[in-house]
Amino acid sequence: MAKQGPSWVLGTMSGTSLDGVDAAMLRTDGHVILEFGPHAYRPYSAAEQATIRKAFGQWPGDPDVAAAAEVVETAHAELLSRFSGAEMIGFHGQTLAHDPAQGRTHQAGNGALLAEALNLPVVWDFRSNDVQMGGQGAPLAPFFHFACAKWIKASDPLAILNLGGVGNITWIDPSQPSPETPGALLAFDTGPANAPINDLMQIRLGLAQDEGGSLAATGRSDEALVKAFLAQPYFYKIPPKSLDRNDFRAFFKKTHRLSNADAAATLTAIAAACVAKATEHFPKPITRLLVAGGGRHNATLMTQLRQRLACPVDPIESVTLNGDMLEAQAFAYLAARVACGLPTSCPSTTGVPAAIGGGQISRR
Secondary structure, three states, X not given: OOOOOOEEEEEEEEOOOOOEEEEEEEEEXXXXXXXXXXXXXXXXXXXXXXXXXXXXXXXXXXXXXXXXXXXXHHHHHHHHOOOOOOOEEEEOOEEEEEEHHHOEEEEEOOHHHHHHHHOOOEEEOOOHHHHHOOOOOOOOOHHHHHHHHHHOOOOOOEEEEEEOOEEEEEEEOOOOOOOOOOOOEEEEEEEEOHHHHHHHHHHHHOOOOOHXXXXXHOOOOOHHHHHHHHOOHHHHOOOOOOOOXXXXXXXXXXXXXXXXXXXXXXXHHHHHHHHHHHHHHOOOOOOOEEEEOHHHHOHHHHHHHHHHOOOOEEEHHHHOOOOOOHHHHHHHHHHHHHXXXXXXXXXXXXXXXXXXXXXEEEOO
16 A cells, blocks of 8 residues: 655665765655755775676676675665664665667665664655666656756756766656656756766776866867767757667777876766756756756866856755755655655656656565
């Protein structure tokens, strides 16, 4: 039986940038945001990152998946045990592979184990149902983005951009009554964001990221490479559409000839140019772009966005939302929707034929 009324839900996110696990509390009835609660972050160690990274591109049963899943489950259990007052958990897991064209997606981590360890119901495996029904299975945050637009009392079309390992964007018409209403949302992956920059820094310099975009700021982007990147078929495909973290790995070999600074500058320019290209698909122009995710801390990337877009570009904190915790909050919100029997995706967000719910619930 579907749950009725508001709940405190604890949501989690472990993104493809592999920085760590975010967790955040949200009070919601599955329709509107009622209150934001505590949040916390648990970084992955270098060894944990290496274990997960080794399993990228692998599917259940492949050699390195069990070790990666154990890291993910242990890290989440450690972080979530710090919280009190949650009635339910929304557990995203760690995406290792995503291939909607073949009707499959893989997030490592077993929600049933977490339910047992934490003695709470866990909603998890959010993407599989959408993919099996013909959708892209991503992005899934748009329904929460719609609730955020209502929370800040927006009236005109706007967009929320999440710059994680891969970038995803949600165009929102906040005048519509619900996220599944035709014309309320359009969402899709813009292209690579932090992942190739982080990979470059790790491989060449042994660093986790280009802190603040400082290396990219000293380099010069290869605009011919940026132009060639945007000429690929993905950027002309009508959304909704989604990407795997490694979809453009072959292309990025072209940056091997560049210096460290020029390669960082080029990858940063590509991330921003992908977002500018994405706006060409919007049904109506936006009045502002709000940026969440780790990429908004990259000053060089934010400057690039402002140079390439024709609207104000601001970190999402400018409207009092938390850009570091937005995706964790999103999976708290989606968990509440699953518990209430409400849809979590629709044709304009993932390309699924009709508005559907996803996720399974493991009881304690």
